[in-house]
Amino acid sequence: MVKLTIDNKTIEVPEGTTVLDAARMLNIEIPTLCHHPKLTPFGGCRLCIVEVKGVPRPLTSCTTPVSEGMEITTSTPALEDLRRTVLELILSDHPNDCMICEKAGDCTLQELAYFYGIRENRFGGERRIYAKKDGNPFIERDMEKCILCGRCVKVCDEIQGVEAIDFTYRGFKSKICPTFERDLDCEFCGQCVAVCPTGALTGKTWNLRGRQKDIKEIDTTCSYCGTGCNLTLHVRGNEIIRVTSKEDKWNEGWLCVKGRFGYTFVNSPDRLKKPMIRIAPKLSADSYQLTANLFKEVSWDEALDYVASKLKEIKGKHGPDSIAGLSSAKCTNEENYLFQKFMRTGIGTNNVDHCARL
Amino acid sequence: MKATNTTIRVCMGTGGIAAGGVEVLDAFRKELELAGIKADVKKNCSMHKVGCRGLCAKDVLVDVIIGDKKTTYQFIKSDMVPRIVKEHVVEKNPVREWMVGEDYLAFHEKQFKVVLSDCGSIDPEDxxxxxxxxxxxxxxxxxxxxxxxxxxxxxxxxxxxxxxxxxxxxxxxxxxxxxxxxxxxxxxxxxxxxxxxxxxxxxxxxxxxxxxxxxxxxxxxxxxxxxxxxxxxxxxxxxxxxxxxxxxxxxxxxxxxxxxxxxxxxxxxxxxxxxxxxxxxxxxxxxxxxxxxxxxxxxxxxxxxxxxxxxxxxxxxxxxxxxxxxxxxxxxxxxxxSFGTEKSRGTKVFALTGKIKNSGLIEVPMGISLKEIVYEIGGGIEGDRALKAVQTGGPSGGCIPAAMVDMSVDYESLIKAGSFVGSGGMVVLDETDCMVNIAKFFLEFTQAESCGKCVPCRIGTKRLLEILTRITKGAGKEGDLELLEKLSKDVKAASLCGLGQGAPNPILSTIKYFRHEYEAHLEGRCPSAVCKELLTYYVLEQFCKGCGACLRACPAGAITGEKKKPHFIDSGICIKCGACFDVCKFKAVKKE
Missing domain, CATH: 3.40.50.11540 (NADH-ubiquinone oxidoreductase 51kDa subunit)
Structure with missing residues (x-):
């Protein structure tokens, strides 16, 4: 254990703890933008600088490991002055269009600008302008709002192991983008969206559906597979407008493309809500159309009776091995167990498989 | 005719090659063969390519060593080789007018070579x-x-x-x-x-x-x-x-x-x-x-x-x-x-460049004065103009004003003066250099080379460069100088690595020693007549002979005037390219 004092408060922490983590254990607030507790430290935004006794220049608390007897000061007029300069510099290269930004109300940069009361900016000047929009179907990438905190790059590499994006170019023109600035072509897990502290990365499906105001957050479990990730549905009116995941649950806030972006079916007019039985014969493949008048809406009892009688009929005519069952990853383990049991004992065949094998 | 113990060394550093070293070496081979010294080439006469020997301004440098007598030639081109071979190697009469002069000797006299002691005398590929x-x-x-x-x-x-x-x-x-x-x-x-x-x-x-x-x-x-x-x-x-x-x-x-x-x-x-x-x-x-x-x-x-x-x-x-x-x-x-100062031992290699007569690579004991480097090794300023400052330490370094030229060159002294030994660049600046423009030059470099990781360096150097640019364009605002100083200090304090921490040094040191130049720019003048937007070109009527050279040189058609009568520059049309200034033989064109 290492003993140190932060703002005159003494704490003992395990070796290897960063000064930032130690300060947070003491409930001392240090502003950060690039830091993320699940990712390796970056040290790029320079907001978490602290003074260490005996060290001539301020150090970033997110990258500095604690050492025995360290004396830390987290806030002095000089430090706050430097933080203010850094924030003004970031804002001088940021489209200050919070009025129409998807992230307003949930944006770390906006929050810091508010707490530091930055209305005037000493540093005007050129701002990065990027006209090209990314053509991918899920993630809106507004690189003008990017503050190059590198969280998206790290999450993609360290958590997802995909490395779809990285820093490119140098100096003021530095930019985060996929290889050769092509459109994003990755797993679209959206982990980058989840960790972005500004409006640079958002969901395309979120666009103009509502921000944080009037949002009801509903915790639930993802039904796409048996993993069971926790989801938080952001509901406005009676519509899901966004899905996030809480970091303190077992999946640590990470989701896949289905859990994060595959929610629009819930409110889709094409969604099947009741069982239907085909009433017209299937036409040839090219003229096949799924229209309501080919099907008849029925009750669950009616539908299940129909399926049972048809299965019996086929079994009687062609034998049990003429029937095969394909189960779904969306079902629970128990449901899948029951399904294979039904196929083996009810139908009497081993022709049973599961979509997760694909 | 037989030469005895003859060695020819041709400078083949990058400077030497750029000046034609390969051709010179080939010419020596050819000429020696023609002169019939071929038979003894291996035993008695050998040619070496050698690495850099420092005085790149005088390349291609060639040593002709006969017995234990060494003669060094400067500015050698391949077409000069036949005469050297004929007169020196064969007839033993060195070609005096091509030999290096006193400044070459002075360039080497004050130096002390440890790292470079074998550079330029041994074949680096052997x-x-x-x-x-x-x-x-x-x-x-x-x-x-x-x-x-x-x-x-x-x-x-x-x-x-x-x-x-x-x-x-x-x-x-x-x-x-x-x-x-x-x-x-x-x-x-x-x-x-x-x-x-x-x-x-x-x-x-x-x-x-x-x-x-x-x-x-x-x-x-x-x-x-x-x-x-x-x-x-x-x-x-x-x-x-x-x-x-x-x-x-x-x-x-x-x-x-x-x-x-x-x-x-x-x-x-x-x-x-x-x-x-x-x-x-x-x-x-x-x-x-x-x-x-x-x-x-x-x-x-x-x-x-x-x-x-x-x-x-x-x-x-x-x-x-x-x-x-x-x-x-x-x-x-x-x-x-035993060389150097108490805290800075040994020697240091510097690349001496800029407005200096003998530019090149030098190695000096730490603690030598800047004055000795500039005036003795460097041979003084080009065109004997006045020294203004010496920039050391590259883009993270600073400018030392002429008034401090007696200072010792070592780690501590340079840091105290607001500069830096750095990797050893030493750029000599004279009265025709504008210090604001020099600061801008280095900021352009550091801004373009910033890796983009930390905010003070990525955006801070950009804003510094923008402020400097508007000052050199005469668009500086009140408070710009103070803002420049404040932001420089913040970028220095908050940046992640040496690049950002050092980037404001050229600004801070030039403000410290040449604040008046910044103030002049804010008033709309460039004292060194460098910043184009702040210049006006005009003709001094008393000197103008009406030769028409400027009129013909002007690409913008801004100059009018009759033959043998004083000409006139229309500042509304003038694009400030300086062609008239360069072409006038009577110093009748003035810029300020």
């Missing part, structure tokens, strides 16, 4: 030439008769400090690395020299690559590393080629590889080419680059000696630092410590 000047003896001595701790003590006692800029004591760095309990350690030679106007490391590798390799072998033995890297810029093709040749020769001769010289010590060196990013000279960015990552620095601590390449203890030394090592081991720590 390992036997290096062995012939006691090369690899230090490595042999270390491996066969010294313990790693003894080597570290010797280097510590010599007082050698890192020549890459920061001046960290080399022995202390090795000591920490030596103490790390790790099976794998690395030694990296930082040859990613990128300061504008700096070519020390390149010249050392081009002129004497084996000294660097020997220094690395000794360093690796001292810290217990078995793998080394030379991180060198791909833009240095000649240095890379010679280094690779030297490495393979060293391997063939048993100085690298397994069980070197029959000892249990294993060490080999890989060459890693940098892709030209200035920031990769920063040690953590350099490590990232070797690891295959984007060259971006990370926060220190932990320092690379604890946690470096692939997470292992790693020592990173500059080329010049390593090239000093064999000489220290061979001649002893006391010998090395």
């Amino acid at each position: 390992i036997s030439a290096y062995i012939g000047v006691k090369g690899y003896e230090a490595a042999k001595k270390v491996m066969t008769s010294m313990k790693p701790g003894d080597v570290i003590e010797t280097i510590k006692a010599s007082g050698l400090r890192g020549r890459g800029g920061a001046g960290f004591p080399t022995g202390a760095k090795w000591e920490i690395a030596g103490k790390q309990d790790s099976k794998q350690k690395y030694l990296i030679c930082n040859a990613d020299e990128g300061d504008p106007g700096a070519f020390m490391d390149r010249s050392v590798i081009e002129g004497n690559p084996h000294a660097v390799i020997e220094g690395m072998i000794i360093g690796a033995y001292a810290i217990g590393a078995d793998k080394g890297y030379v991180y060198i810029r791909a833009e240095y093709p000649l240095a890379v080629e010679r280094l690779r040749k030297a490495l393979s020769d060293a391997r063939e001769n048993g100085f690298l590889g397994k069980e070197i010289l029959g000892t249990k010590f294993n060490f080999d060196i890989k060459v890693k080419l940098g892709a030209g990013a200035f920031v990769c000279g920063e040690e953590t960015a350099l490590i990232a680059s070797i690891e295959g990552q984007r060259g971006m620095p990370r926060a220190k601590p932990p320092f690379p000696v604890y946690n470096g390449l692939w997470g292992k203890p790693t020592v990173i030394n500059n080329v010049e630092t390593l090239a000093n090592i064999p000489y220290i081991i061979r001649n002893g720590d006391r010998w090395f410590a």
Whole structure:
């Protein structure tokens, strides 16, 4: 254990703890933008600088490991002055269009600008302008709002192991983008969206559906597979407008493309809500159309009776091995167990498989 | 006709090659053959290509050595070779008008060469030439008769400090690395020299690559590393080629590889080419680059000696630092410590450039005065104009004003003056240089080379550059100077690595010593008549002869006037290109 004092408060922490983590254990607030507790430290935004006794220049608390007897000061007029300069510099290269930004109300940069009361900016000047929009179907990438905190790059590499994006170019023109600035072509897990502290990365499906105001957050479990990730549905009116995941649950806030972006079916007019039985014969493949008048809406009892009688009929005519069952990853383990049991004992065949094998 | 013991040495550093060294060498071969000296070429007459010998301004430099008499020629072109061969080699009458003058001798007199002592006299592509000047003896001595701790003590006692800029004591760095309990350690030679106007490391590798390799072998033995890297810029093709040749020769001769010289010590060196990013000279960015990552620095601590390449203890030394090592081991720590000042021992190589008569590579004992460098070694300012300042330390350095020219050149004094030894660039500025413009030049460089990781460097240097640009364009606002100073200090304090922390130095030092020039710009004047937007060109009627030269030279048609009558420049049409100023023989065009 290492003993140190932060703002005159003494704490003992395990070796290897960063000064930032130690300060947070003491409930001392240090502003950060690039830091993320699940990712390796970056040290790029320079907001978490602290003074260490005996060290001539301020150090970033997110990258500095604690050492025995360290004396830390987290806030002095000089430090706050430097933080203010850094924030003004970031804002001088940021489209200050919070009025129409998807992230307003949930944006770390906006929050810091508010707490530091930055209305005037000493540093005007050129701002990065990027006209090209990314053509991918899920993630809106507004690189003008990017503050190059590198969280998206790290999450993609360290958590997802995909490395779809990285820093490119140098100096003021530095930019985060996929290889050769092509459109994003990755797993679209959206982990980058989840960790972005500004409006640079958002969901395309979120666009103009509502921000944080009037949002009801509903915790639930993802039904796409048996993993069971926790989801938080952001509901406005009676519509899901966004899905996030809480970091303190077992999946640590990470989701896949289905859990994060595959929610629009819930409110889709094409969604099947009741069982239907085909009433017209299937036409040839090219003229096949799924229209309501080919099907008849029925009750669950009616539908299940129909399926049972048809299965019996086929079994009687062609034998049990003429029937095969394909189960779904969306079902629970128990449901899948029951399904294979039904196929083996009810139908009497081993022709049973599961979509997760694909 | 038979020549006896004749040697011809042609300068083949990058400067020499650029000035036509290859053609000169070929011409000598041809002419000597024609003169019938062919038969004895091997025995008595040999030609060497040699590395940089410093005075690049006078390239191609050629030594003709007959017996023990050496004559040096300057500005030699291939068409001058026949006369040298005929008159000097054959008839023994040196061609006096092509010989170097007193300034060449003065250039060398004040210098003291350790690192460069064999550069320019031995063939860098021939390992036997290096062995012939006691090369690899230090490595042999270390491996066969010294313990790693003894080597570290010797280097510590010599007082050698890192020549890459920061001046960290080399022995202390090795000591920490030596103490790390790790099976794998690395030694990296930082040859990613990128300061504008700096070519020390390149010249050392081009002129004497084996000294660097020997220094690395000794360093690796001292810290217990078995793998080394030379991180060198791909833009240095000649240095890379010679280094690779030297490495393979060293391997063939048993100085690298397994069980070197029959000892249990294993060490080999890989060459890693940098892709030209200035920031990769920063040690953590350099490590990232070797690891295959984007060259971006990370926060220190932990320092690379604890946690470096692939997470292992790693020592990173500059080329010049390593090239000093064999000489220290061979001649002893006391010998090395006898040069220089109390805290800055030994010599330092500088690339002397700018408005100086003798530009080139120099090596001087630490503590020499700036005045001696500029006026004695450098031969004074071009055109005998007045010295204004000396910029040292590259883009992270500062400008030392002419009034401080008596100061000592060493680590402490330069930092005290607001500058920096840096890797050793030394740019001489004269009265025709605008200090605001100089600051802008360096900021353009650092801004473009910022890796983009931290905010103060990425956006801060951009804003500094924008403020400087508007000042040089006469669009400066009230309070700009104060804002410039404030932001410079903040960028210096808050940046992650040396690039951002050093980037404001050119601004801060020029504001400190040349504040009046900034103020003049804010009032709409450029005192050195450099900043185009602030200039007005006009004709001094009393001097104008009406020759019409300016009228013909003007690309904008801004000049009118009748023959033999004073001409007139219409400032509304004038594009301030300066063509009239350059063409006027009567100094009748004035700009201010």
